Amino acid sequence: MNGLGYGVDGLSHWFVGIGMPAWLAVTMAVLLLWIAPMLVVVFPIAALGQIFERKIAAAIQRRVGPNTVGLDGPLRFAFRAILCFLPRARQDRVFAAFCKLPVVRTILKVSQRLGLGQLVADGVKMLGKEDIVPSGADGLVFRMAPYLALVGAFVPFCVVPFTQHMVMLETSVGALFAIAVSGIVVVALKMAGWGSGNKWSLLGGMRAVAQLVSYEVPVGLAVAGVVLWCGSMDLHVIVGQQYQPGVFSMVGWNLLQSPFLLLLAVVFFIAGLAECQRSPFDMAEAESELVSGFNTEYSGLRWGMFAMAEYTEMLLIGALFATLFLGGYQSPLCEEWIVGLPVLLETFVHLALFVGKVAVTFLVMMWIRWTLPRFRVDQVMRLSWLKLVPICLVCLLGLAVTMVSSGGTVLGAPFGRLPASPHADLGLIGRLVAWAIPVAVVLGLVRASRKKHGQLHPALRQLTGGGS
Amino acid sequence: MTIEAMTPNGERMTLNMGPHHPATHGVLRIVVESDGEVVATCTPDHGYLHRSIEKIGECIDWPLFVPYTDRVDYVCAMNANLAYCLAVEQLLATDAASAVKVPLRGECIRVLVAELNRISSHLVAVGAMAMDVGAYTPFLHAIAQRELVNDIFEKLCGQRLTYNYVTIGGVAFDLYAQASEEITRFLDQFEREMVRFNKLITTSTIFRDRCASVAPVSAAEAIAWGLVGPNLRGSGVDWDLRRDESYGLYGQLAVRVPVGQCFAGRHGKVGDCFDRYVVRLLEIQESVRLCRETLKLLPPPAVKANDPTGGYQADVSRQLKKPPKGEVHCRTEAPRGEMGYFLVSDGTKVPYRVRCRTGSFSAAGIFHKVMRGIFLADVVTVIGSFDIVVPEIDR
Numbered sequence: 021m022n023g024l025g026y027g028v029d030g031l032s033h034w035f036v037g038i039g040m041p042a043w044l045a046v047t048m049a050v051l052l053l054w055i056a057p058m059l060v061v062v063f064p065i066a067a068l069g070q071i072f073e074r075k076i077a078a079a080i081q082r083r084v085g086p087n088t089v090g091l092d093g094p095l096r097f098a099f100r101a102i103l104c105f106l107p108r109a110r111q112d113r114v115f116a117a118f119c120k121l122p123v124v125r126t127i128l129k130v131s132q133r134l135g136l137g138q139l140v141a142d143g144v145k146m147l148g149k150e151d152i153v154p155s156g157a158d159g160l161v162f163r164m165a166p167y168l169a170l171v172g173a174f175v176p177f178c179v180v181p182f183t184q185h186m187v188m189l190e191t192s193v194g195a196l197f198a199i200a201v202s203g204i205v206v207v208a209l210k211m212a213g214w215g216s217g218n219k220w221s222l223l224g225g226m227r228a229v230a231q232l233v234s235y236e237v238p239v240g241l242a243v244a245g246v247v248l249w250c251g252s253m254d255l256h257v258i259v260g261q262q263y264q265p266g267v268f269s270m271v272g273w274n275l276l277q278s279p280f281l282l283l284l285a286v287v288f289f290i291a292g293l294a295e296c297q298r299s300p301f302d303m304a305e306a307e308s309e310l311v312s313g314f315n316t317e318y319s320g321l322r323w324g325m326f327a328m329a330e331y332t333e334m335l336l337i338g339a340l341f342a343t344l345f346l347g348g349y350q351s352p353l354c355e356e357w358i359v360g361l362p363v364l365l366e367t368f369v370h371l372a373l374f375v376g377k378v379a380v381t382f383l384v385m386m387w388i389r390w391t392l393p394r395f396r397v398d399q400v401m402r403l404s405w406l407k408l409v410p411i412c413l414v415c416l417l418g419l420a421v422t423m424v425s426s427g428g429t430v431l432g433a434p435f436g437r438l439p440a441s442p443h444a445d446l447g448l449i450g451r452l453v454a455w456a457i458p459v460a461v462v463l464g465l466v467r468a469s470r471k472k473h474g475q476l477h478p479a480l481r482q483l484t485g486g487g488s
Numbered sequence: 489m490t491i492e493a494m495t496p497n498g499e500r501m502t503l504n505m506g507p508h509h510p511a512t513h514g515v516l517r518i519v520v521e522s523d524g525e526v527v528a529t530c531t532p533d534h535g536y537l538h539r540s541i542e543k544i545g546e547c548i549d550w551p552l553f554v555p556y557t558d559r560v561d562y563v564c565a566m567n568a569n570l571a572y573c574l575a576v577e578q579l580l581a582t583d584a585a586s587a588v589k590v591p592l593r594g595e596c597i598r599v600l601v602a603e604l605n606r607i608s609s610h611l612v613a614v615g616a617m618a619m620d621v622g623a624y625t626p627f628l629h630a631i632a633q634r635e636l637v638n639d640i641f642e643k644l645c646g647q648r649l650t651y652n653y654v655t656i657g658g659v660a661f662d663l664y665a666q667a668s669e670e671i672t673r674f675l676d677q678f679e680r681e682m683v684r685f686n687k688l689i690t691t692s693t694i695f696r697d698r699c700a701s702v703a704p705v706s707a708a709e710a711i712a713w714g715l716v717g718p719n720l721r722g723s724g725v726d727w728d729l730r731r732d733e734s735y736g737l738y739g740q741l742a743v744r745v746p747v748g749q750c751f752a753g754r755h756g757k758v759g760d761c762f763d764r765y766v767v768r769l770l771e772i773q774e775s776v777r778l779c780r781e782t783l784k785l786l787p788p789p790a791v792k793a794n795d796p797t798g799g800y801q802a803d804v805s806r807q808l809k810k811p812p813k814g815e816v817h818c819r820t821e822a823p824r825g826e827m828g829y830f831l832v833s834d835g836t837k838v839p840y841r842v843r844c845r846t847g848s849f850s851a852a853g854i855f856h857k858v859m860r861g862i863f864l865a866d867v868v869t870v871i872g873s874f875d876i877v878v879p880e881i882d883r
Contacts, residue, residue: 081628219503223525223864299622300694309865311509391688393695394622396865397525476691477751483769484691485683 028053030185054178054188062177065375065382066331071139073386080390086135092119092128094140149320156217157317165212166318166325172204173332180339181256183349183370184436185363194255195243198340199236202295205333206232209297209304209314212326216317224313227397228297228304234404235294235301241412242288246274246344248419249281251442259348260438269355273347278422279458280415285345287408287415289381292337294400296330299389303397338381342374349374359436422446422454500528505867507536516871516878518855522864530859530867532852537882545842550576550808551656553842558650560827560844561880563612566605566641567822569654570598574735575818575829576656576811580804583812594658594800595737596786600671601644601653603775603782607678608637609823610718610768610775617765617872618689621698626689633681636674643667656808658801668783675776682772690769699762700752703858703870706759713857714850717825718771719874722748722764729821741781746770761866761873768875771823809837824848824875848880 028049035045071086078085099115106114118124131137153159179194181187191197206229213225250258264272274281294301305313315326342348349370351358358369395403422444429442446454476484501524506517515536521529541560545553557572558565581587590598615630638648643664645653653660689695705715710723720727728745730738748763750756756763790799813835819828825847832841851874859870 077624081625082632083628219501226524302622303865309868390625392623393618393689393692393698394865395694396698396863398863399694399697475753477749477753477766479746479749479751479766479770480686480691483683483686483766483773485687 053186058174058177062174062332062335065378066328066335067139069331069334069382070142070327071134071136072382073389074138075134076383076386077390080387086138087133089135089137089141090128090132091137091140092132093137095119095128143324146320146324151322152317152319154217154317158215158217161211161215162217162317163322165208165215166322166329168208168211169205169329170325170332172202172206172208173329173336175201175204176336177339179255180336180343181259181348182374183367184359185367186371187256190254190256192252192254195247195253195258195344198255198336199240199243202333202336203232203236205329208329212318213304213314216314218317220310220312221314221316224304224310224316227310228314230397231294231297231301231303231400231404234401235291235408238287238291238404238408238412239295241409241416242284242291243340243344245281245284245412245416245419248416249274249277249423249444255343255348257438257441259343259350260435261432261441261443262347263350263355263359263433263435263438265356265433267354269350270347270352273345273350273352275345278419278454279462280418280422281345283411283462284415285341287412288344289337289341289384291404291408292341293385293388294404296333296337296385298330298334298385300392300394301400302389302394303400334382334385335378338378338385339374341381342377346377349377418458426454499523503864506533516852516876516881518867518871520859520864520867525864527859527862527864527867530856532855534852534878534881537879539879539883541883542842542844545839547838549837550811550839551804553839554655555650555652557844558652559879560883561822561824561846561848561877562649563877564605564609564823565649565651566601566654567609567820568827569651570602570736571818571820571822571827572829573654573656574820575816575831576808578818579814579816579831579833580656580807580811582814582816586807586810586812588657588802588804588807590658590736590802591790591799592785593662593787593789594802596782597659597663597800598654599737599741599782600779600786601641601651601659603778604637604640604671606775606823607772607779608634610772611637613768613823613872613875614765614772617761617869617875618695620868620872621695623689623692623695626685629681629685629688633678636678640667640671640674643670655801657804660801662789662800663786668786671779672783675779679773679776682769686769690766696752696762697755698866699765699869699873700756700760702761702866703862703873704757704760705854705858709854710759713854715825715854716850717821717823717847718767719764719825719847719851721745722767722873723759724748724763729819729826733819735818735820737782737785740785741778743778744774746774761869764873764875810835811837815841819845822847824877824880825850844883846880846883848874848876848878851876852881 028046031049031053032042032045035048036042040048075085077083096115099118100108100111103111103114119128153162176198178188179191179197181190209228209232210225213221213223213228216222246258247253250261252258252261258274262272262274263269270276275285276282297304303309303313305315310316315323318326351369351373358366361369426444426446429444431440432443434440500521503520503522504517505520507515517533517536519531519533520527539559541556544556554569554572557568561568577588577590611630611634615627618630619627641651641653642648644667645651645661647653705713705719705723707724710720710725715723724747726745726747728743729735731743731745734743746767748758748767750758750763751766752760752762787799811833813833815830815832817828817830819826826845827847828845830841830843830845831839834840855870855874859867862870
């Protein structure tokens with residue numbers, strides 16, 4: 021209709037059908053399908069991510085974490101703003117009565133226990149801070165960098181399918197687009213490091229560029245493996261291809277299709293961690309070495325944008341991981357029934373499943389951050405070029421060999437509104453061979469390297485509670 | 489090719505690490521000249537925490553200096569107290585008339601608190617080193633355990649950091665009731681906790697690879713540069729004053745001394761950062777054992793009627809008014825290595841000279857040598873592995 025993708029086309033068509041003018045229909049559809057997922061799904065989760073992270077870190081470190089600031093402060097403020105025509109005492113009385121409602125009381129109590137108000141408090145604090153541009157800084161570059169970081173983190177989401185009907189852009193270059201656009205972050209970090217006029221920032225920016233450029237290679241290769249397997253770069257087609265009718269729908273997920281894909285998933289996750297500068301790859305802002313790396317000189321809201329970009333990028337890695345390897349928004353069990361539900365209910369269930377999957381990867385990232393020490397610069401480079409890239413290449417080769425030797429393709433099941441797409445047809449014996457041989461090789465390699473590297477010094481064994 | 493040959497001076501960048509850098513453990517300033525990520529030269533700059541403690545010692549009475557020794561090294565104040573008190577007792581012993589005999593209970597309590605403080609000091613060392621390498625969680629777990637030691641000390645003397653507990657002739661207060669049970673309970677849970685700590689960080693491959701072969705110091709170099717304590721033992725030199733020049737109760741305890749043996753395995757070297765780190769962990773284990781042994785030796789408190797000083801403290805007020813003339817140097821094994829006091833007495837109630845020698849001072853001396861040609865990220869690892877406590881350097 022107007023070429024803005026399935027969702028916008030379909031929805032604006034429906035709006036026109038109920039009697040809206042065409043321009044309003046398109047605008048509404050764009051707002052609902054392109055902007056709303058950002059504002060409703062990505063933005064709040066990225067913001068809540070900081071609270072989650074603090075709570076999780078506290079749990080790992082046996083601390084309490086934020087547990088004092090609830091939402092009653094912001095709520096009181098909202099009441100005063102809305103009831104500004106009443107005297108102060110009346111406002112407070114209405115507010116007190118509202119807080120006594122059982123539901124509200126429970127929510128307030130829970131939010132206080134979780135320290136949710138900390139989010140608002142931090143936001144207000146950041147807004148109130150002075151926006152400092154150091155005297156040695158390159159003003160324009162310094163000011164531009166946070167915006168670019170945000171753009172690089174948010175824009176790739178427009179090709180990620182959130183649900184069957186909530187996908188902003190179904191394009192045949194989706195996977196490529198996501199990787200390419202997230203590369204903008206490199207420029208942003210480099211600008212931040214260079215523009216700050218601070219040697220620590222400069223070092224952080226240099227590290228960031230070296231690291232991000234290196235790790236884009238394994239990320240790209242891992243995505244290429246999935247593309248090779250699915251025969252399409254459209255992320256929504258990739259999701260549709262992982263559909264498996266029946267009760268155990270997770271059998272169809274790419275993760276479980278081949279050991280090579282499993283390995284690629286691991287590589288993608290590790291390289292993704294490096295892409296969003298998370299520990300153990302947080303060299304660019306290594307606190308104990310570079311003070312705060314590229315964002316040392318940033319204050320207030322600009323710093324907040326960098327933090328936001330970091331969490332958004334984590335979400336992006338989680339979303340791409342779910343889309344490419346975990347069947348996107350599909351349920352692990354009984355997907356067949358869910359896809360047959362009424363549209364609204366189906367959208368809701370799928371969205372919840374998708375957010376759940378992203379949240380799990382998010383959690384794992386935090387768990388890793390608060391457990392592992394940081395790599396050194398040379399070790400990071402070596403990991404990328406000498407370990408991850410060769411693993412990716414071997415996996416790609418293995419996938420190609422599997423597909424060539426499988427003997428043709430078979431048409432899969434159509435998934436919702438997505439048409440059926442061809443799968444590699446392995447057959448029972450092919451499946452056994454494709455799994456057994458690589459798994460045996462990997463196990464053998466692991467055992468050999470254990471033998472070579474894994475011998476602990478007796479003193480260390482004694483320190484960890486083993487026999488002396 | 490050396491780093492000097494690779495980069496002419498103009499291409500280097502001077503970085504000012506500290507005095508308020510998060511990894512310099514206080515107020516140490518290190519001027520780093522780097523070629524990108526590689527350190528070319530590294531010059532420690534001291535003096536930001538100088539408080540003239542030695543000069544103060546020349547102005548006040550012998551026993552009044554003890555609180556100042558707390559401030560020489562506030563991470564192991566008990567050991568610092570002990571070093572000074574032992575030195576004064578040694579001075580008094582140069583004359584048979586003024587010699588004091590510390591009661592056995594006092595000796596036991598001294599060893600107990602010294603070893604507990606060694607544990608808490610090493611916990612800060614290994615925790616801070618883990619944090620310098622980028623692992624935040626082990627640091628907090630270590631600090632949580634240190635808090636438990638501080639709880640015990642607080643019940644013992646009312647302080648959590650600067651104890652002023654060991655006095656000339658004994659200790660200031662007797663053990664509180666149930667102290668032995670409480671210490672035993674702490675040690676039991678502490679050992680379990682350390683196993684978890686070591687599983688979390690010590691055997692982590694990333695941590696091991698970060699520390700292996702970084703800034704190795706050979707045994708000969710360590711001796712030549714005057715390293716002491718765990719830094720010396722990390723280089724494989726089997727030397728511990730508690731065993732080799734034993735003082736106090738240590739002669740009866742048969743201290744076992746761990747030395748560095750290339751714990752990192754294939755990629756490590758003897759005397760690298762990982763060895764220094766592991767030696768501290770092994771010393772923690774040894775201190776736990778010593779605490780248990782000491783608790784077994786601990787005699788019951790003296791009956792007030794027989795002994796007016798309570799059996800934990802000898803009365804030295806008479807001797808300190810007119811100590812023998814002369815000079816004495818007494819060294820002890822503090823967590824950061826030898827802590828020695830050189831005292832000169834002119835026979836009055838005020839010392840003529842108090843000189844303190846500390847472990848961090850000699851460790852800071854070797855910085856500019858071991859930090860040449862390493863990565864910038866390793867600078868903080870090296871600082872952490874030498875366990876610098878800045879007030880000890882500056883005094």
